[in-house]
Amino acid sequence: MSTLVLELRQGDVMVVNGAPIRFRNRCRIELTAKARFLFGKQIMAPEEATTPARRIYFALQTAYIGTDEERERALVVAQRLISEFQAATTSSLARALLDRALAAAEADECYVALRLVRRVIRHEEAVLGGAGHGKAGGIVDQEEEVPA
Numbered sequence: 286m287s288t289l290v291l292e293l294r295q296g297d298v299m300v301v302n303g304a305p306i307r308f309r310n311r312c313r314i315e316l317t318a319k320a321r322f323l324f325g326k327q328i329m330a331p332e333e334a335t336t337p338a339r340r341i342y343f344a345l346q347t348a349y350i351g352t353d354e355e356r357e358r359a360l361v362v363a364q365r366l367i368s369e370f371q372a373a374t375t376s377s378l379a380r381a382l383l384d385r386a387l388a389a390a391e392a393d394e395c396y397v398a399l400r401l402v403r404r405v406i407r408h409e410e411a412v413l414g415g416a417g418h419g420k421a422g423g424i425v426d427q428e429e430e431v432p433a
Contacts, residue, residue, distance in 0.1 A: 289316045299324035338409040349395030
C-alpha cells in the first residue's frame with residue numbers, strides 16, 4: 286500500500302470522508318489508507334456554483350466527500366445536471382468530457398469526475414467570456430500535486 290504525503294499551510298481546509306478540517310499551522314500529513322478528500326482550491330463553496338458546469342462540479346464534489354446520505358442524493362442531482370447541460374450545449378468537447386465524468390462518478394471514481402468537470406468549467410468560462418464565476422475565478426487543478 287502506498288501512502289500520500291500532503292503539505293498544508295495555516296488556514297488551509299481539507300475535507301476527509303465528509304469531515305472538514307482546518308489547519309491551524311503549517312503541517313505535513315500522511316494518508317496511509319484510501320480516503321475521500323479534497324483540499325484548498327479544489328473545494329467549491331455552495332455560493333460559487335454559479336454556472337451550469339460549476340453546479341455539476343458542486344454536485345459531484347458532494348457525491349465524493351459528502352456524508353453517505355448526501356453522496357447518494359448528489360449523484361442523482363449530478364446525473365440530472367449533466368443530462369441538462371449536454372442537451373443544451375453545442376460543444377461536442379463538453380458533452381464528451383461530461384460522458385466520461387458521469388461514467389467515472391457512477392464507478393465511484395468521483396475524483397476523476399471532478400478533474401474532468403474542471404476542464405468543462407474552463408471550457409464554459411472561455412465560451413461565456415468568464416461570466417458567472419465570482420471569487421472562485423477558477424478551481425485550481427491540483428491533480429498533478431495529488432494523485433487520484
